[in-house]
Amino acid sequence: MSRPAPLCIGLALAMSCLTKSGWRREDSQVEHLFSIDDYIQLAKQAEAAKLDFVFRPDTLFLPMEMVGTEPGFSSLDPMVLLAALATATSKIGLVSTASTTFNPPYVVARQLQSLNWLSQGRIGWNIVTAIDGQTNFGQQNLMASKQRYEMAAEFTEVVQKLWNSYPDDALTFDRQSGEFANSNKVQAINHHGDFFNVQGPLNVPQYPSGNIPLFQAGASPWGRDFAAKVANAIFAATPDLHAGIELRNDLRQRAALQGRNADDIKVLPGLSLYLAETRQQAEDLYYQTHTSLTREKKLAYLQKNLGVDFSALDDTQPITVDMLPKLDAVRSHTHTNLLTRFIERESPTLEHLLTRPEVMGSAHWLVIGTPEDAVESIKQRVEAGAADGFIAVPGGSRQSAQLFFDQVIPLLAKAGLSRTEYQGSTLRDHLGLNA
Numbered sequence: 001m002s003r004p005a006p007l008c009i010g011l012a013l014a015m016s017c018l019t020k021s022g023w024r025r026e027d028s029q030v031e032h033l034f035s036i037d038d039y040i041q042l043a044k045q046a047e048a049a050k051l052d053f054v055f056r057p058d059t060l061f062l063p064m065e066m067v068g069t070e071p072g073f074s075s076l077d078p079m080v081l082l083a084a085l086a087t088a089t090s091k092i093g094l095v096s097t098a099s100t101t102f103n104p105p106y107v108v109a110r111q112l113q114s115l116n117w118l119s120q121g122r123i124g125w126n127i128v129t130a131i132d133g134q135t136n137f138g139q140q141n142l143m144a145s146k147q148r149y150e151m152a153a154e155f156t157e158v159v160q161k162l163w164n165s166y167p168d169d170a171l172t173f174d175r176q177s178g179e180f181a182n183s184n185k186v187q188a189i190n191h192h193g194d195f196f197n198v199q200g201p202l203n204v205p206q207y208p209s210g211n212i213p214l215f216q217a218g219a220s221p222w223g224r225d226f227a228a229k230v231a232n233a234i235f236a237a238t239p240d241l242h243a244g245i246e247l248r249n250d251l252r253q254r255a256a257l258q259g260r261n262a263d264d265i266k267v268l269p270g271l272s273l274y275l276a277e278t279r280q281q282a283e284d285l286y287y288q289t290h291t292s293l294t295r296e297k298k299l300a301y302l303q304k305n306l307g308v309d310f311s312a313l314d315d316t317q318p319i320t321v322d323m324l325p326k327l328d329a330v331r332s333h334t335h336t337n338l339l340t341r342f343i344e345r346e347s348p349t350l351e352h353l354l355t356r357p358e359v360m361g362s363a364h365w366l367v368i369g370t371p372e373d374a375v376e377s378i379k380q381r382v383e384a385g386a387a388d389g390f391i392a393v394p395g396g397s398r399q400s401a402q403l404f405f406d407q408v409i410p411l412l413a414k415a416g417l418s419r420t421e422y423q424g425s426t427l428r429d430h431l432g433l434n435a
């Protein structure tokens with residue numbers, strides 16, 4: 001089919017402009033957070049900009065320490081949200097997150113395949129193991145990371161078997177003979193594994209566009225191996241160029257070891273954008289958005305992820321790797337490893353460490369500046385081999401998202417880095433999987 005667009009570009013549908021103190025702006029329209037209109041508008045804008053997909057992150061818990069001061073993880077169910085977006089759009093891909101730790105695979109397989117029919121082949125699945133929420137599912141402790149990924153691998157296998165258990169060409173609709181479907185083509189899966197026993201078949205046939213594309217988030221060694229084996233793309237947290245190059249090279253090598261082509265897996269870092277007409281305005285926007293992030297909160301974050309309390313230290317104190325304890329279990333290897341590698345490399349002062357994206361936000365690549373600055377940064381990452389595209393996470397204000405559509409995308413298109421027309425109408429087409 002068509003040649004894929006030069007960069008793979010997604011937009012986080014997370015109202016990230018409302019996080020931290022963003023919701024307190026007069027023009028934030030925070031009251032719309034749980035109504036569908038704003039999401040439809042964003043998805044339509046993303047479609048008009050010819051992006052590959054909108055992407056819905058998701059969690060299954062609400063951190064009580066956040067909800068008093070910011071939306072945090074307050075959110076509509078992604079499958080329900082995407083069902084509404086499927087009917088309001090016609091071309092753009094719709095990627096939903098679903099956890100393999102807390103859901104039954106039959107339900108996830110069915111929800112995603114149902115959405116694939118509603119959207120006519122535009123669905124993708126972001127596979128996450130999840131970092132919290134166990135107490136909402138009758139579990140005291142979260143399973144160890146390695147075991148979560150073993151479960152994720154089996155979960156994904158079951159979901160794929162279920163999708164294949166009822167192929168669309170089984171449907172014959174033969175009114176004459178009375179055959180609705182060729183039952184020989186519909187097969188039980190009889191899966192018996194370490195975590196799941198599922199007979200199948202699924203009660204939704206597979207949409208004819210082919211396998212639903214898989215995304216993955218999580219970059220521990222197990223997460224990387226899992227992604228290298230099954231994923232079409234990885235949603236990555238790479239705060240600096242160094243982390244981006246390391247992750248992309250490593251994933252490409254792991255994919256090759258699995259017998260795949262290194263180009264089969266796209267590395268799509270989250271790109272946090274604080275955009276304004278001038279650099280000074282963008283700095284102000286970033287500062288205003290983060291006023292609620294006190295020193296205490298940042299130190300608590302470091303303690304949670306590195307297992308050490310730096311609160312008694314002076315800001316000028318260099319933080320070195322020998323100050324870090326050896327941790328047996330961490331919440332997210334991605335976040336702990338990023339911080340550890342940065343400390344190893346730079347021995348930063350505590351003050352510097354507290355300004356890192358991993359500590360201030362969600363460990364994403366961060367651009368605070370003008371649309372031109374964003375385009376320069378994107379070019380630099382791509383040329384350095386640190387990204388195959390990105391997932392835009394506009395922050396701070398609605399204007400930041402508007403500038404992304406009005407200026408960043410046209411500048412990228414002018415540079416030949418984003419498409420100006422869709423060549424196909426399914427997510428597989430956009431990702432070049434049918435080429």
Ligand SMILES: Cc1cc2nc3c(=O)[nH]c(=O)nc-3n(C[C@H](O)[C@H](O)[C@H](O)COP(=O)(O)O)c2cc1C
Binds near residue numbers: 097221224235332333
């Ligand atoms: C960029 C990025 C995005 C993520 N998005 C989600 C998400 O939407 N929902 C979720 O439950 N977990 C999310 N996670 C967490 C991962 O699924 C995973 O549980 C976590 O990173 C621990 O795995 P790791 O040790 O391989 O890093 C995300 C992680 C990263 C790095």
